[in-house]
Amino acid sequence: MSENILEVQDLVVRYDTDFESVHAVNGISFHLERKQTLGLVGETGAGKTTTAMALMRLIPSPPGRIINGQILLDGQDIMTISEKEMRQIRGRKISMIFQDPMTALNPVLPVGDQIMEVVQLHNKGMSKAEATRQAMRMLEMVGITAERFKEYPHQFSGGMKQRVVIAIALACSPELLIADEPTTALDVTIQAQVLDMMRKLKDELGTSMILITHDLGVVAEACDVVAIMYAGEIVEYGTLEQIIERKKHPYTIGLFDSIPDLDTDVHRLKAISGLMPDPSNLPEGCKFHPRCPFCTEACKTGEVPVAEVEPGHLVKCLQFAERGQEA
Amino acid sequence: MTASSKTMDQKMAAAEAKRKKRMKKKPTTMAGETWHRFKKNKLAYIGMWYLIAMVVIAILAPVIAPYGMDDQNADAILLTPNADHWFGTDNFGRDILSRILYGSRISLMVGFATVVFSMTIGVVLGALAAYYQKLDNVMMRIVDIIGGIPQMLLAMAIAASLGSGLRNMMIAVIISTIPQYARITRSSVLTIKESEYVEAAKSIGASDGHIIFQHILPNVMSPIIVQSTLGVANAIMASATLSFMGLGIQPPSPEWGAMLAAGRVYLRDYPHMCIIPGVALLLISYALNVLGDGFRDAFDPRLKN
Numbered sequence: 117m118s119e120n121i122l123e124v125q126d127l128v129v130r131y132d133t134d135f136e137s138v139h140a141v142n143g144i145s146f147h148l149e150r151k152q153t154l155g156l157v158g159e160t161g162a163g164k165t166t167t168a169m170a171l172m173r174l175i176p177s178p179p180g181r182i183i184n185g186q187i188l189l190d191g192q193d194i195m196t197i198s199e200k201e202m203r204q205i206r207g208r209k210i211s212m213i214f215q216d217p218m219t220a221l222n223p224v225l226p227v228g229d230q231i232m233e234v235v236q237l238h239n240k241g242m243s244k245a246e247a248t249r250q251a252m253r254m255l256e257m258v259g260i261t262a263e264r265f266k267e268y269p270h271q272f273s274g275g276m277k278q279r280v281v282i283a284i285a286l287a288c289s290p291e292l293l294i295a296d297e298p299t300t301a302l303d304v305t306i307q308a309q310v311l312d313m314m315r316k317l318k319d320e321l322g323t324s325m326i327l328i329t330h331d332l333g334v335v336a337e338a339c340d341v342v343a344i345m346y347a348g349e350i351v352e353y354g355t356l357e358q359i360i361e362r363k364k365h366p367y368t369i370g371l372f373d374s375i376p377d378l379d380t381d382v383h384r385l386k387a388i389s390g391l392m393p394d395p396s397n398l399p400e401g402c403k404f405h406p407r408c409p410f411c412t413e414a415c416k417t418g419e420v421p422v423a424e425v426e427p428g429h430l431v432k433c434l435q436f437a438e439r440g441q442e443a
Numbered sequence: 444m445t446a447s448s449k450t451m452d453q454k455m456a457a458a459e460a461k462r463k464k465r466m467k468k469k470p471t472t473m474a475g476e477t478w479h480r481f482k483k484n485k486l487a488y489i490g491m492w493y494l495i496a497m498v499v500i501a502i503l504a505p506v507i508a509p510y511g512m513d514d515q516n517a518d519a520i521l522l523t524p525n526a527d528h529w530f531g532t533d534n535f536g537r538d539i540l541s542r543i544l545y546g547s548r549i550s551l552m553v554g555f556a557t558v559v560f561s562m563t564i565g566v567v568l569g570a571l572a573a574y575y576q577k578l579d580n581v582m583m584r585i586v587d588i589i590g591g592i593p594q595m596l597l598a599m600a601i602a603a604s605l606g607s608g609l610r611n612m613m614i615a616v617i618i619s620t621i622p623q624y625a626r627i628t629r630s631s632v633l634t635i636k637e638s639e640y641v642e643a644a645k646s647i648g649a650s651d652g653h654i655i656f657q658h659i660l661p662n663v664m665s666p667i668i669v670q671s672t673l674g675v676a677n678a679i680m681a682s683a684t685l686s687f688m689g690l691g692i693q694p695p696s697p698e699w700g701a702m703l704a705a706g707r708v709y710l711r712d713y714p715h716m717c718i719i720p721g722v723a724l725l726l727i728s729y730a731l732n733v734l735g736d737g738f739r740d741a742f743d744p745r746l747k748n
Contacts, residue, residue: 161535206645207646221640222644222662224664225661233647234648
């Protein structure tokens, strides 16, 4: 048992079509300790979901391809194993909660059957009765009475469906749970409930989690470590405290500044000017330079090195790279 | 004041209880709901019972038929419908009612058996083509070639080259109807396989076969059921047509299409020999068509009423 449940090195994912190649994920590295929660934060199109899919090895291919990189799950390199072995891992060691619970459940199967499915897939010898009991336990665990076992997804509300999806994801007590914007499709009151429940279950089962979100409120509530993604790169990486209290990267600062403050009265929300670059045509140099208020000539060319501004706090910005060299 | 309001409350409670009693139990399964919607379509409901009645008649034909299917009676040739022979007799003095009853066995068996085979083959081909992109082009082009030939012409060509008889006729009908099932299945599977719950199934480690059979096919069943109901009518008509032309079942088997062909010569003087098997074909085909329409409406929850 290694200390880190997940280690990702230089992951590169590209979608190649006949007309262009879309650089979705460009050489990201991170690791996740056991029982911790990593928040993957970024705008739409930053490559968050692609990263998650790469971890499951579910990038739609063609056109998607993992060009480079190493993913160690519990010390095992999942890039080199066969598809059959990978199927054994999915659902048992690593599982996923999808963004929209309305579409993540099969409309023609009762919810109980859908929970049983994952139990039976990974416990080949298990009897049907035992699988049913386990599925009912899972339903109770996410706060749905076992009587609703035979009901269909359309008979549940959105929040309840998300609970079912969570029950499916956790049914085999996976070691790593990837939650892809689990609360985005829910309304705010339900969001808090679902997040709370996920945190509780995660602690009970000792699961590590990657929480993909663009909601910084959710990050502050649920994460231990945060990675800020921009245009397929991790631009800043650190503990929750480091990111919130001592954020360094201009993009992170921009993100936090765009949240309205309760105490000050503003007319307009402060936005980061400009748009996310087209991933099939990324700018030279720092990917953020066209929108960066501190952009210099040096930012427009060449690779930007990653600088460690304090232990465990990594920033990908030239300002800090130079200072790091001086120090 | 209080007394009167109390009786009011009681009255309302009683009325409410009565209403609740009248209310049926809400169906909880998808099949239950579909059935509930289906029953509201009276025509389709009648069609279903007609079909069930025909199946029962076909099974019980030897018991309920008043005469044997090829008992010839030289004293009773070409009789119009009367008390002894409800549907009259043909040119050999055979009782047409008995022949119609026996004929229902052949028509229904051919109809259902060919659909089961062509649906199974077509659904598997369509699902594989849609799920595995690499197979798609090759398989669907072959299906297109078969589908490009007019169905009746293809069936005739196959039946003619294989020779007449029940089995060859069924093969002809099966091959000529596979493309419709393959096409319907492929187009439905293409939509369903992009859905998030299929991705979710992949993410819990389900294999391709498991995904196709557990998640995709149950979701594409409704158009296939509708198509196969209409397909039974289609197959019955196709086999009757082949028999009519002499490419299918041979006399003296009491096939409806063959009976029509035999009666053709006497059409001017004894039209009942053609009208009766013709009406039998018409009714079964109409029943299956309204049944198929009923299924289609029942499967579509957007037409809730």
